[in-house]
Amino acid sequence: MRGLQNVKTLLQRGQAALKTIAKIAVEKAGCRFDKLYDYRIPEGMAVTPGMRVMVPFGRGQQRVGLVVETADAPAADIPLKNVAALPEDEPILNEEGLWLLRWLKENTFCTWFDALSVLIPAGYGLRGLTAWSLIRGVDAPEDLEPAALQILAYLRPRRRPAATHEIADALGIEQRRLPLEQLEALGLIRSENVVERRVGDKTLRMVRLTEASPEKLTPKQQQVYDLLSQVGCGSVREICYFTGVTQGVVEKLVQQGVAEFYEQEVLRTPLPTGAAPAEERPTLTEAQSAAMATLWQGYREGGRTGLLYGVTGSGKTSVYLALAERILAEGKRAIVLVPEISLTPQTIRRFYAIFGRKVAVIHSALSLSERLDEYKRIRRGAVDVVVGTRSAVFAPVENLGLIIVDEEQEHTYRSEQSPRYDAREIARMRARRHGGLCVLASATPSVESMWRAEKGEYLLAKLPERYGDAVLPHVTILDLKAEPMAAEALSEELCEELLYNLERKEQSILLVNRRGYSAVAMCMSCHQPLECPHCSISLKFHAANSRLMCHYCGYSTEVPKVCPKCGSRMMRYSGTGTQKVEEALRLRFPAARVLRMDQDTTLRKDSHERLLSAFGRGEYDILVGTQMVAKGLDFPRVTLVGVLTPDQSLFAEDFRSYERTFSLITQVVGRCGRQELPGRAYLQTYQPDHPVITAAARQDYLYFFRTEIEARRHLLYPPFCRLYCIGFWGEREGDVQRTGQAALTLLERLLREEYPQLPVRVLGLSPAGIVKVAGRYRYKILIKGKNTAPMRELLGRLLTAPETDCKGVAITIDPNYDSGM
Ligand code: ADP
Ligand code: ZN
Ligand code: ZN
Numbered sequence: 001m002r003g004l005q006n007v008k009t010l011l012q013r014g015q016a017a018l019k020t021i022a023k024i025a026v027e028k029a030g031c032r033f034d035k036l037y038d039y040r041i042p043e044g045m046a047v048t049p050g051m052r053v054m055v056p057f058g059r060g061q062q063r064v065g066l067v068v069e070t071a072d073a074p075a076a077d078i079p080l081k082n083v084a085a086l087p088e089d090e091p092i093l094n095e096e097g098l099w100l101l102r103w104l105k106e107n108t109f110c111t112w113f114d115a116l117s118v119l120i121p122a123g124y125g126l127r128g129l130t131a132w133s134l135i136r137g138v139d140a141p142e143d144l145e146p147a148a149l150q151i152l153a154y155l156r157p158r159r160r161p162a163a164t165h166e167i168a169d170a171l172g173i174e175q176r177r178l179p180l181e182q183l184e185a186l187g188l189i190r191s192e193n194v195v196e197r198r199v200g201d202k203t204l205r206m207v208r209l210t211e212a213s214p215e216k217l218t219p220k221q222q223q224v225y226d227l228l229s230q231v232g233c234g235s236v237r238e239i240c241y242f243t244g245v246t247q248g249v250v251e252k253l254v255q256q257g258v259a260e261f262y263e264q265e266v267l268r269t270p271l272p273t274g275a276a277p278a279e280e281r282p283t284l285t286e287a288q289s290a291a292m293a294t295l296w297q298g299y300r301e302g303g304r305t306g307l308l309y310g311v312t313g314s315g316k317t318s319v320y321l322a323l324a325e326r327i328l329a330e331g332k333r334a335i336v337l338v339p340e341i342s343l344t345p346q347t348i349r350r351f352y353a354i355f356g357r358k359v360a361v362i363h364s365a366l367s368l369s370e371r372l373d374e375y376k377r378i379r380r381g382a383v384d385v386v387v388g389t390r391s392a393v394f395a396p397v398e399n400l401g402l403i404i405v406d407e408e409q410e411h412t413y414r415s416e417q418s419p420r421y422d423a424r425e426i427a428r429m430r431a432r433r434h435g436g437l438c439v440l441a442s443a444t445p446s447v448e449s450m451w452r453a454e455k456g457e458y459l460l461a462k463l464p465e466r467y468g469d470a471v472l473p474h475v476t477i478l479d480l481k482a483e484p485m486a487a488e489a490l491s492e493e494l495c496e497e498l499l500y501n502l503e504r505k506e507q508s509i510l511l512v513n514r515r516g517y518s519a520v521a522m523c524m525s526c527h528q529p530l531e532c533p534h535c536s537i538s539l540k541f542h543a544a545n546s547r548l549m550c551h552y553c554g555y556s557t558e559v560p561k562v563c564p565k566c567g568s569r570m571m572r573y574s575g576t577g578t579q580k581v582e583e584a585l586r587l588r589f590p591a592a593r594v595l596r597m598d599q600d601t602t603l604r605k606d607s608h609e610r611l612l613s614a615f616g617r618g619e620y621d622i623l624v625g626t627q628m629v630a631k632g633l634d635f636p637r638v639t640l641v642g643v644l645t646p647d648q649s650l651f652a653e654d655f656r657s658y659e660r661t662f663s664l665i666t667q668v669v670g671r672c673g674r675q676e677l678p679g680r681a682y683l684q685t686y687q688p689d690h691p692v693i694t695a696a697a698r699q700d701y702l703y704f705f706r707t708e709i710e711a712r713r714h715l716l717y718p719p720f721c722r723l724y725c726i727g728f729w730g731e732r733e734g735d736v737q738r739t740g741q742a743a744l745t746l747l748e749r750l751l752r753e754e755y756p757q758l759p760v761r762v763l764g765l766s767p768a769g770i771v772k773v774a775g776r777y778r779y780k781i782l783i784k785g786k787n788t789a790p791m792r793e794l795l796g797r798l799l800t801a802p803e804t805d806c807k808g809v810a811i812t813i814d815p816n817y818d819s820g821m
Contacts, residue, residue: 019070022047022083025112026057027064031811032800034111036068040080047083050091050098054084054195061130062193066116068098087195092120096433097396103429106792109799109813110419118419119394121371131161131194132180138188147171148179152188161192206262207250208233214258220245221253228259236261244547244556281325281354282318291461292322298459299327299401299437305428307408307453308441310463311699312670313470313634316441317350319463320404323439325354328384332401332436335386337393337423339410339631345609346634347406348387355385362388362395390415393423393430401436403427407631408440408449409663411656411818420814424449443670443701444663447712448719450705466674473641473672473679475697479688490584494642494682498585501640502592502621506677508640509633510624511668512577512598521548521559525568530560536772553774581624581644589622597625630668636675640682641668647687654819655717658692662704665696716761718818721784724795725817727768730809733777739806740765740779746803747781747794755794760785782817 023036039055041047047067055065062084074080093101097119104115134155144152150171155162168175183189209228217225223243228234234242236250243249253259284292291308298304310316324334338347351359360374360383377383379396386395390413393403405413405427413423424440431438440449440458453460466472478491490498501508521530521541529538532550539548539557549556562569578598585594595615597608608628615623616635623629649661665683673679687693695704713720726743730736744765751760761784768778785791795813798804804811 019047019072021071021074021080022053022067023069023071024053024055024065024067024083025116026055027066027113029111029113031109031111032805034113036112037065038071038074038076038080039065039083040074041070042082045083045086046089047086048091050093050095051086052088052092053086054193056081056084064195066092066101066112068101068112084193085195092124094396094398096430099433100394100426100430104419104421107787108419108421108815109795114418118391118415118421119396121375124372124375129163129165129194130191131163132167132184132189132191133158133161135188135190140188141186145179147173147177148183151178151180151183155189161194163194205236206233207236207239207254207259208262210257210260212257214256217253217258218249220249221258224250224253225258241556244558282315282321284318284322285315285467287463287465288315288319288322288467291463292319294459294461295319295323295437295439296326302435303432304459305431305438305440305452305457306459306461307445307449308439308461308463309445309450309453309701310441310443311466311472312443312667313466313472313674314443314463315467316406316463317347318467320406320439320441321350321354323402323404323437324351324385327401327436328355330401332399333384333386333397334402334404335388335392335395335397335400335427336404337406337413337427338387338389339407339412340389351385351387358382358384360386360388360395362386362392364389364391390423393426400430400434402439403431403436404439404441406441408442409444409446409659410631411660414816414818416814418812420812420816422816425816444666445701445705447659447705447708451709451719468675470673470675471678472699473669473681475669475681475683475699477688477693477697478682478684480684480686481688490581490588490642490644491682491684494684495588497640497642497680497682498589498592498622502589505621505637506639507615507618507620507635507637508622508642509629509638509668509671510581510622510642510644511630511664512581512624512626512644522572523563523566523568524570524572526563526566528563528565530564534772534775535770537770552770577644578624578626585622585624592622593620594622594624595620597623597629627664630664630671633671634674635671636677638672638674639677639679641672641679643668643681643683645684645686647685647690647693650687650690650692655712655715655723656818658704658708658711662692662696662701662708665693666699666701669696669699716784721761722787722815723817724783724785725814726781726783726795726798727812727814728779728809729776729812730806731776732808733772735806735809736777736779737765739804739809739811740781742806743798743801743804743811744781746801747783747798750794750797755790758785758788758790758794760791787815 020041022039022041024039025034025036047053047070049067049069051067053065053067054062057063100119101112101115104110104118105112132155134152140152151167154167154170164175164178164180167178180189180191184191207228209225214225220243224239224245227239227243236247239250240247250259254261291310295306295308298306308316308319320336324336327334336347336351348359348361360378362371362374366374375396378386381398383397386392386397388395405424408424415421428438445453449458452458478493480491498508521539522528530548531538532553532555534555535550535552537550537552539550541559542549546559547556548559560571563571578596582594582596585592595611597611612633614620618637643665649664650657669681672681683693683697685693691707692704695707712718717723728736728740728743730739744762747762751758751762763782763784765779765781768780771777799811799813
């Protein structure tokens with residue numbers, strides 16, 4: 001069998017090698033030039049689609065190219081350049097990879113190489129370099145400039161050619177100031193093109209103190225020194241964060257020999273080490289078996305999607321495990337997507353317990369080399385189950401029978417960077433292609449998914465009750481209007497409940513629902529908040545480092561004593577919502593052990609997991625946090641949940657704010673009473689009659705869904721259309737605005753003259769919610785439409801039209817817009 005396959009691939013390659021033209025995507029092409037270029041395949045070079053090659057491109061160095069197609073004849077009768085080199089002998093993309101690549105390019109308006117970047121791990125990047133070596137036995141003229149002499153002296157003892165950047169580093173001269181071309185013209189050195197793997201680009205740079213004792217330090221250096229003596233070591237990023245200094249200060253310390261840099265090699269092994277603990281497979285309950293049967297029917301039909309709608313604590317994970325086992329028994333493989341790996345170590349552990357080393361893990365917290373290794377194991381076919389976050393949906397699994405998307409409503413499945421894809425859409429497509437099954441699962445499915453299930457497009461499987469004797473928590477709405485006080489304060493009733501829990505040694509969770517909220521610095525005299533100099537947003541006060549910070553660009557500054565705008569000394573800073581609640585709890589319950597989790601306390605990579613497992617072990621009584629405490633936790637002693645200001649997120653601008661609020665409340669309420677001990681939850685709100693709040697209190701998802709889907713139909717929002725966002729970005733606001741206006745004019749003209757039939761609503765040009773971020777201004781055009789070929793063509797034309805070509809202004813198209821700009 002193997003032998004046969006080999007013969008087959010050889011034959012295929014033999015055939016492909018007969019083709020004379022390769023259609024090649026070239027790296028670093030801006031979107032206006034991102035097309036397939038024709039190159040001639042030199043005789044004897046076995047070039048097939050999916051391979052990476054080196055090609056001459058424009059002036060200068062060779063570039064990396066990806067062969068997307070091969071052909072017998074060139075598209076036009078023009079002289080073609082040859083493919084220069086073939087650095088690898090295997091295609092990097094298989095047939096499915098090429099298919100995904102095309103899909104991403106066509107549907108998400110990215111470049112070919114952006115699309116490639118999600119299909120292979122970062123460590124697989126290639127780069128073309130120029131390397132230099134000395135031509136021996138030639139005498140150098142005497143009037144050479146010093147830099148040229150230095151280069152010759154550097155190259156003389158070397159046996160291997162040196163890359164330009166190596167020479168620059170060794171001599172401490174900027175690359176563009178090296179007189180390399182001049183030396184080559186004089187016949188003293190020669191250049192060649194080499195290819196290098198890009199591994200190591202993204203390792204974490206760490207810093208620690210050396211033995212040397214410092215002599216004289218500036219105040220800023222002293223701050224870094226003090227912090228390092230306290231904590232031992234830290235990533236440069238963290239150190240800068242906590243001291244508010246720039247990287248330059250740390251670099252100075254290193255130059256003085258007081259500190260040293262090192263690379264963090266392996267952050268953590270992705271899987272628990274040692275043998276897999278043998279876990280009892282869960283015996284499915286009747287309800288779970290019924291859900292399983294429905295979904296399995298979908299597998300039998302081939303290529304279908306099922307929606308598993310199961311309340312919190314109903315045992316969805318047990319169903320995933322059973323499905324995966326059955327798929328494996330069919331000789332197929334599975335991918336399981338989770339919204340955020342840091343919050344769901346349980347998922348990995350449970351899969352590992354059953355499938356052991358046949359499990360691979362892919363997520364962004366892995367080191368580059370780990371990701372590369374997991375990728376190789378998957379490609380070799382050594383892995384049966386891949387567990388991971390969004391990009392794991394592209395894992396090159398062959399014989400794919402099952403893709404599960406856990407908590408499918410989470411916004412983390414939508415990529416906000418190019419390629420702007422939706423992992424759920426990719427999951428459905430891949431399942432269809434393989435004739436396998438895609439399962440979307442949630443306690444609060446996205447409105448789109450439930451709508452498709454109701455239409456019969458998806459199979460619907462339900463788990464209406466919790467596992468075992470556990471029942472859903474009892475939820476009470478507390479009307480804040482009746483108690484005049486600040487939103488983050490604790491109502492009397494909630495305090496009594498907390499006290500009751502403390503006495504019985506049961507645990508409580510308090511959610512402060514304020515997305516991105518933390519305290520602003522405000523002048524009490526002119527009432528102006530302090531703004532970031534690079535972004536149009538106010539700076540936030542961080543208690544952890546006592547500094548004002550910008551959440552968008554990372555700028556930070558000391559807390560000023562006088563208002564920079566009016567000179568008044570009446571500056572006020574308040575802690576974040578979570579900090580305030582923490583303080584209130586300490587005052588009220590001095591003996592209680594309170595754990596706070598928010599951006600500030602979870603900066604370190606593994607702190608999430610560390611803090612949560614400490615809470616799980618019962619080292620704390622009360623957990624206070626932002627939305628990060630709402631998901632995935634399964635702790636039996638949690639019996640009380642308080643949601644402070646559940647209404648805060650109702651009034652966000654985007655059309656998904658109701659859905660997000662409902663889902664968040666349901667999720668966090670679902671954290672309590674998961675086993676024997678019954679749970680109770682309190683929603684403190686100024687909107688006690690708001691339909692979203694009352695539906696969440698009743699935990700009535702279907703009621704919420706019915707109201708919401710009608711609203712979407714009425715106002716024309718997804719799933720009744722697609723919302724496209726054309727974004728314009730640049731440093732000069734006038735240019736950005738003008739480009740946006742030109743695009744709008746062009747769009748309207750094209751719609752009138754060339755696409756009169758296209759069902760489209762254009763919502764005009766407007767500044768982004770936060771117009772300036774990191775010194776760049778942002779404008780957007782929102783378009784409601786359908787994802788059809790003419791629509792994609794029209795949008796693609798906007799990206800490349802000369803009318804929208806303005807130096808310094810970038811254009812992006814997001815085909816799955818919901819918020820964020
Ligand atoms: P969900 O993901 O639906 O919120 P989980 O999968 O976390 O629910 O299950 C909730 C709890 O019930 C877990 O502690 C899990 O171990 C337990 N459980 C669920 N199904 C079973 C089963 N069939 N046998 C034993 N325990 C189960
Ligand atoms: Zn002022
Ligand atoms: Zn900023």
